[in-house]
Amino acid sequence: MQWDWRVWRDRLVHVWRGSLRVRTIVLTVLLSALAVTVIGVVISSSVRANLFDSRRDQVIAESGRAAEQAQRIFTTAAELGDGTDVQATADSALATVQRSTTARYTALLRVPAQDVPRVIDDQASRDFQPGYASTELRATVIASDGTDVAWQSVAVDSEDGLDPGITTGSILDTISAGRYQLYLVYDLSDVQQTLDFVQSTLAFGGFALVALFGGVAYLVVRLVVGPVRVAADASEKLASGQLEERLPVRGEDELATLARSFNGMADSLQRQIRQLADLSRVQQRFVSDVSHELRTPLTTIRLAGDVLYDQREDFPPTTARTAELLHTQIERFEAMLADLLEMSRYDAGAVQLETDPTNLVRLVEESIIAVEPLAEERGSEVRLVAPGGYFEADVDARRIRRILQNLLGNAIDHGEAKPIVVYVDSDERAVAIAVRDYGVGMSPADVERVFDRFWRADPSRQRTTGGTGLGLAISLEDAAVHGGELAVWSQQGEGSCFRLTLPRRRGDELGGVSPLALPPDAEVAA
Known part of the structure; x- marks a missing residue:
């Protein structure tokens, strides 16, 4: 079965719109997660900066002390006149630096472009890589002329990959053999482990805090939304006719x-x-x-x-x-x-339908023939427009004929001797009949009351058919008992149109769209 994301999207939208509890809990969790994330990032960044700055200052101080010790060794050797074995002095100074520091790698490199002959070989730890002392760092060290300890952040190789580190650089003056660069590479994996521990603790605490917020929101929403849901259910039962339904009263709160x-x-x-x-x-x-x-x-x-x-x-x-x-x-x-x-x-509620398959076009024709003498007397022509379709339907012919007689009688009374058009059309589910006149029409206020019992739009108007004022009210009931609807359109000076829409089969429901517009399209009549 192919997964349809639109179905799941519609389900989620339905759940989101249909449940106040879900919306409240989700919003609480999301907002609390956002707040916890922001606070966690700020704390983590602050801790990281403090740990790095502290370790950096420690490394720079340690490197400075190591450089001073090495420089004293060279100075002492020069003062004692022991300049015959400068390489041995350099080896001793480098060994002293390695013993007195926590540096992982060390390197002693000659400053280029010196007039003094090279008598001390460059020395570095076995795994020291040239990238640990970048070109920028070397230029900074040489430019400092031994006054400051320069540093840079580097990535140090380890068994697990790369660890953060710091490389420090300083200048040593060997007195007799020229100037050399002393580089010390420190591994900051211990600082990273501390930072990882702090971050994992913050993450676990954040998740726990968000879960706690979600649980609190669930309890609060349950306490508030639960009674509201009970009230909504009671309201629905009241609306359905269960007038004995009541809400339980507990406590003295809101x-x-x-x-x-x-x-x-x-x-x-x-x-x-x-x-x-x-x-x-x-x-x-x-x-x-x-x-x-x-x-x-x-x-x-x-x-x-x-x-x-x-x-x-x-x-x-x-x-x-x-x-x-x-x-x-x-x-x-x-x-x-x-x-x-x-x-x-x-x-x-004692009305019983006696339905039979009925050709509504034939029924309309018979109704038109019955009112033709009255229409001719008033000077109106009654025309039938039936473009074709599924005209047979399960209806009570006597009641539908009564509806047509009422609608046609009203059209003759108010048609002002103008043509009256009866439309019949249908689709596979519904059949529609519309009676359109071009007489005086009605105001919007009259349209709202046209189906009221004993109500007439113009009581003083002379009527040919001698109605009782109950015709349209009974017609509306006849349409409803069929499961159909009787709608009206009217405008003063343009006439009126009544449209009857019925399901083709008894017990079916109308789909909401009638086969005929209200009023029908004038092109259909042509």
């Missing part, structure tokens, strides 16, 4: 105050929700009971009204007109009772 406040809020919400639920049940029952009770007298009134309406031609004109008005209002009253009963079923 978290205990938070728990008491949360519990008080939950008690208040529970009381208010129960009151609203009781009120809603009373209201729903009242509407349902009134609707059922009104059906019996309405049936009697309807029978009497039909008799009068059928005999209206035998009445005087005024009485005949009264019979027609009575018939119209009885029909409207029946429609209102039917809508109220339907809303009460939705409120009670």
Whole structure:
């Protein structure tokens, strides 16, 4: 299986964003590690500088004393007149230097460009390398003329590789054989070992300190985030309807105050929700009971009204007109009772879908044919635009037809005798129907309330279809019970568009993108 770094990156980002505990602990560890590293580097650098400076001063002092002893040997030999064996004097001086110092390597080299004949051979330890006394150091030693001890840092060969070291240089005057350079090479491995020990101790202490900081952060975050997580879980349970959920109250600190406040809020919400639920049940029952009770007298009134309406031609004109008005209002009253009963079923959760595979284009065509007389009366042309696709869907045809009748009736009422276009389109997962008119349109405030019960955008406006004010509210419920959505777009002076989007198969969820734009593209209508 190929490793995908993007998957792990997404998982880490999810953990980072989703856990306050992880963020707090990681930030604490990183910041403490940074602080410990900075402090460790500063301490290590200071210790290193102090150790090196101390050892350097010791080496320079020791080299100076060794050079003075060697110089006294040459001076004493010259004063005693023992100048016959200058090489022996040089060997004695070099041996004295080796015994009196801790230098690892020694070298006695003649200063070049002297008029005095060479009577003392250059001498150096077996492993002394020319690089231990660089050209720059030799020039400094010669220029000092024996007044100071010059030095430089070098890398000294050892069994384990290279060790740090210091080379010191000074001038010796042999009196009779000219001037010579005395070089002493010191091994600073003991200083390096001390520095390594200090650094390892600092590193171990730093790791331990960072781990301690991480542990402390974990304990603190657990004490603080734990109750917050409990509160978040309790909030989710309250939001899901478990109104009895409460937080445990322990102690008298701020978290205990938070728990008491949360519990008080939950008690208040529970009381208010129960009151609203009781009120809603009373209201729903009242509407349902009134609707059922009104059906019996309405049936009697309807029978009497039909008799009068059928005999209206035998009445005087005024009485005949009264019979027609009575018939119209009885029909409207029946429609209102039917809508109220339907809303009460939705409120009670008693709606059952009867779905069948349905060709929505054919259903739309039938709905358009049903409203064509009203559209012609108002001077509007209803056109169907169906570019093609998967038009068959599992729906309750009666409820979808009711949605279309409401949308088409509203479009005719508010279309201002302009064309009305019905769009049908789909993809493999969803089917969409849009009803677009080019009438008066609605303001943004009206759009927000367009699905409210008994609400009309313009109550004073004459309506052809004689609606009850519940049509769009019932349409919204019909769309929701299918798992779909009913959306609206409107602008004053440009008209309105209602779009119904439904899943093609019952129980599927909409993917979030409708097959039709809102409003649909004008090019589609063309």
